[in-house]
Amino acid sequence: MLSPTLPPSFAEAFTVPSTGGMAISVYRVLAAPVEASGNAPALIFAHANGFNAGCYLPLLRRLSARFQVFAYDARGHGASPSPLEDIEHDYAMLRFAEDLDAITRQLRPMIEPEAPLHFASHSLGGLAAILLEAELDKAPFDSLTLFEPPIYPPIGHPERAAAEAHSPVFIRWAAQRRNHFPDRAALRDEVDKIITYRRFADDMMEAYLDAAVVADPDGGLNLRCPGLIESAIYGNCPTSGIFELTANVATRARIYATDQDVLPDLHSWAPGTMASIADNMPRGEWRTMPGCLHLMVQEDPDACAAAIIEHALGS
Numbered sequence: 001m002l003s004p005t006l007p008p009s010f011a012e013a014f015t016v017p018s019t020g021g022m023a024i025s026v027y028r029v030l031a032a033p034v035e036a037s038g039n040a041p042a043l044i045f046a047h048a049n050g051f052n053a054g055c056y057l058p059l060l061r062r063l064s065a066r067f068q069v070f071a072y073d074a075r076g077h078g079a080s081p082s083p084l085e086d087i088e089h090d091y092a093m094l095r096f097a098e099d100l101d102a103i104t105r106q107l108r109p110m111i112e113p114e115a116p117l118h119f120a121s122h123s124l125g126g127l128a129a130i131l132l133e134a135e136l137d138k139a140p141f142d143s144l145t146l147f148e149p150p151i152y153p154p155i156g157h158p159e160r161a162a163a164e165a166h167s168p169v170f171i172r173w174a175a176q177r178r179n180h181f182p183d184r185a186a187l188r189d190e191v192d193k194i195i196t197y198r199r200f201a202d203d204m205m206e207a208y209l210d211a212a213v214v215a216d217p218d219g220g221l222n223l224r225c226p227g228l229i230e231s232a233i234y235g236n237c238p239t240s241g242i243f244e245l246t247a248n249v250a251t252r253a254r255i256y257a258t259d260q261d262v263l264p265d266l267h268s269w270a271p272g273t274m275a276s277i278a279d280n281m282p283r284g285e286w287r288t289m290p291g292c293l294h295l296m297v298q299e300d301p302d303a304c305a306a307a308i309i310e311h312a313l314g315s
Helices: 053-063 093-110 124-134 159-174 183-192 202-211 225-237 242-248 270-280 301-313
Strands: 012-018 023-029 042-046 068-073 117-121 145-148 212-216 221-223 253-257 284-288
Touching: 012 093, 023 093, 042 053, 042 093, 042 124, 053 202, 053 301, 068 093, 093 117, 093 124, 117 124, 117 301, 124 145, 124 242, 145 301, 159 225, 183 202, 202 212, 202 284, 242 270, 253 270, 253 301, 270 284
Parallel strands: 042 068, 042 117, 117 145, 145 253, 253 284
Antiparallel strands: 012 023, 023 068, 212 221
């Protein structure tokens, strides 16, 4: 078993069995609202593709002031297993929903029955919650706060062509990612080449450098999510058909999108698509995350934590 992505001084780690014998690494943040008992609202946070729970430690710390916080490493990420034998099956979008179902069922008894349970996610993590409700017909959450889930627009949508042009770029980029680094400084040099990573808040960059890699027994550091898996997940997103299913998500949901004004000369298909997704949901709404691109949680963890708290708790 790989080492946890969140330190034991910060979170308790345990595993949850899921489909196909997969054991998902789950974390309970030790800090909790000081004024609360076991009735404090709870929150499950799900990370983006290529990241893991540990990469979001500063955000989780902020959220623990208002919630009982849980997070997890999705299959193929962090301390969870990363099988490579049947990538098409093991990393199909529905597998992530099955994992979230298993996690939620195990966590619910750990929370007081009357305590609300909320969900927040960055990018990939949001697909699990949508499919959990729309495909598996389970709605365990009191609210959903989704930071730009990679739900591609359907054929005929005004943003379809832009999304289709964008998708192969990320599939190729992830497949060609460097997976091994001699040391932390080399990892930092590598991520500094990526314009979106250069926008990270300082504490989120430190968390990424700590959690994104694990020690190689032969020396150096390896990415916890191999580029081959990250690429396969990117490849599964455009054909997942999730957009059409969003009409079946009745949970109160808010979706945050890229601020197009950050790079006005580079059109993003996401804002228009996020607006359509929210319109498709019975209780959906969407907003722009000011001054941020897709990695908005890494760019402005203060604003994103405030957004989760405001949407979930109304404060």
